[in-house]
Amino acid sequence: MNETEQEFRPYIPADKLLPEFTLRAVLLGAVLGLLFSAVTVYLGLKAGLTVAVNIPIAIIAMAFFSGFKRKATVLELATVQTTGAAGESIAAGVIFTLPALIFLGFQLDITKIFVVALAGGCLGVFFLIPLRRYLIEHEHGVLPYPEGIACAEVIKSKDKGGSHAKAVFWGAGIGILYKLIMTVGRFWKETPVWNPKFYNGATLNCEVSPELLGVGYIIGPRIAGIMAAGGFISWMLLIPIIKFFGAAIPIEISQGGTIITKTIGEVTNYSILWSKYVRYIGAGAVVAGGVINLFKALPTIIHSFRDSIAELRGGKEAKKAISRISQDLPITFVIFGIAFAFIMILLLLSFIIHPGHLFGNFIATILIIVFGFFFATVSSRLVGEIGVSSNPTSGMTIATLMATSLIFLAVGWTGGVYTAVALMIGSVVCICASNAGNVAQALKTGYLLGCTPRKQEYGYIIGAFTSIFLVGATLIILNNAFTVKETITDPSFRIPSYTSLERVIEHEGKDYDVYGSPGTGEKFLVEKENPSHIIRQEAGIGSSKLPAPQARLMATVIDGVLNRRLPWILILMGISLTIGMELCGVSALAFAVGVYLPLSITTPIFVGGVLKWGIDKFSNRGKEAEEESGPGMLFSSGLIAGGALGGLLFAILTGFDLDKMLAVGPKLLGGLTEASWFSVVIFTILCVMLVRTATKKTNSG
Secondary structure, eight states, rough: HHHHHHHOOOOOOTTTTOSSSOOHHHHHHHHHHHHHHHHHHHHHHHSSSSOOOOOHHHHHHHHHHSSSSSSSOOHHHHHHHHHHHHHHHHHHHHHTTTTHHHHHHOOHHHHHHHHHHHHHHHHHHHHHHHIIIIIIITTTTTTHHHHHHHHHHHHHHHHHHHHHHHHHHHHHHHHHHHHHHHHHHHSSSSOOOOOOOOOOOEEEEEOOHHHHHHHHHHOOHHHHHHHHHHHHHIIIHHHHHHHHTTTTOOOOEETEEEEEEEEGGGOOOHHHHHIIIIIIHHHHHHHHHHHHHHHHHHHHHHHHHHHHHHHHHHHHHHHHOOOGGGGOOOOOHHHHHHHHHHHHHHIIIIIIITTTOOOOOOOOOOHHHHHHHOOOHHHHHHHHOOOOOOOOOOOOOOOOHHHHHHHHHHTTSTTTHHHHHHHHHHHHHHHHHHHHHHHHHHHHHHHHHHOOOHHHHHHHHHHHHHHHHHHHHHHHHHHHHHOOEEOOOOTOOOOOOEEEEEEEEEEEEEEEEEEEEOOOOEEEEEESSSSEEEEEEOOEEEEEEEEHHHHHHHHHHHHHHHTTTTTTHHHHHHHHHHHHHHHOOHHHHHHHHHHHOOOHHHHHHHHHHHHHHHHHHHOOOOGGGOOTTHHHHHHHHHHHHHHHHHHHHHHHHHHHHHHHHHHHHHHHHHGGGGGGHHHHHHHHHHHHHHHHHHHHHHHHO
């Protein structure tokens, strides 16, 4: 036990018992989980947006219970946010991966979604339970879990009141107002950009969001600086190198719904180069960083497992000796849950996805367990450093798909049904990693408040099980609702050359050849007896109404590996880059995430970290700079809460196509709303407000 762990005192002492895992808290959490899981599915497919919902759920619970005669305790509020957050994390993992079945030429049905979501959700929770003591208790003071801290501060403000509540809600009010004026009203650019003409290919940009600024302030300058360094290398070094040395190389890009060919030198939107090249370098960097981090943590993880086994052997007496705030679900429960998920996956592969290949399906299931544990560990540690919103779950999924597809390629499992098997592995791992990160964040909130981990873990399992049914149903309903079929009457029409024959189906009593292309949801159904009768079908998922960009990327990766089109040299570059930074003594995982994420995300986090460094250094605050309840930390927690709520409201408005109607900024301010300098000025004002709040206590004393 380290010094930080010895000195820690939760908000509710371990020897104090309060209502916690109550029926009303669990029911409210389950209902909110259903609501937010359905919203996440729709908005993720529609706008590519997912929003961490722990803080919004906590605030809704505070408002809901305020009308009750018996007010909710802070531990009950923690139960609500833990139970409710499960649905969002599972929905996010599902929509990032499973819609890729459509792009790979397979059917999307409720059985596949249900089993994959169930298995991934179980693994995410059960893998994290034996890791909790290491990540949450042992690493307390090392891993800040910014959104976990913010959620705890919001809940504590219910009891503390006074300046504590004022700082949190003042920050939340400013955060939500700022976010809505920027995203809905569009009074200033969300991401100001500078492309220096003297440095071709270079980009400096910054998403001027309050929640990212708050995250940067909470995690501090070191991690924020390492992340920003990774982003700086991607956008200020790698892309200019690609532009310089590859100026004459042709590249295919999508423009106006069609594929055109340009040279790299002609590309002015550098995000295209990031997507085509640097994204793969970043994925390789994340894989290497994750492996290095896992090896570093392995001794402590093994120690945690040993403690769990010792607790099991010690029986009731050993359990009594453990503090209430350190009691997890028993290791037997964990083993049973993992075994249950294993069997479910094996049955899905053997009876639905790939019948008649028991050995191959068994190997695929083993891969899921191995990759799931690895990325559950990586994800839960990453959210401790940078928060849920910046967690590169898609990067971990891409890494899983690449490794799995490479193994399949080595043993000759290529094309056809093996693309679906590879996707099933990636989908379960993605949901597992997403769930593990969210569980860790919720458990951090509970640890700060003084919750019983075992009860939180029960709540998360309940929330996961209740939301799984709705996630699958919502996905199917949306796809069917937006699917478009049209009969082509032009006699001169020919099937596009980029398509190929996928399968034969029966439609309205007749046989049709189905032509499609990986990476698209567009199909052409050609009647066998009458080839001039052609039906063009565009699946709802993948259309302009529900573009599902993450799932499209997953399909492209699988097809690229199994058909030998994936740029492995770029992935190896990323691995080498991370190893080099680790040899320099730099935290590999934080740096790798910076390489993978857009610079626009890491820049505001870096700004928040710099502000924290400056305030701690020049305000003579002494030990107060280390506390989680200082005015700057409270205000930053409010910014995260307000930014999350504002982002959620904007996503809902976008989903119902109301955002354009409310975008009055350009009408009132004209071209000023697109000026990068104006956006920087507004963000600077927000930074000044954070600094003034953070130093107010010192100045007043």
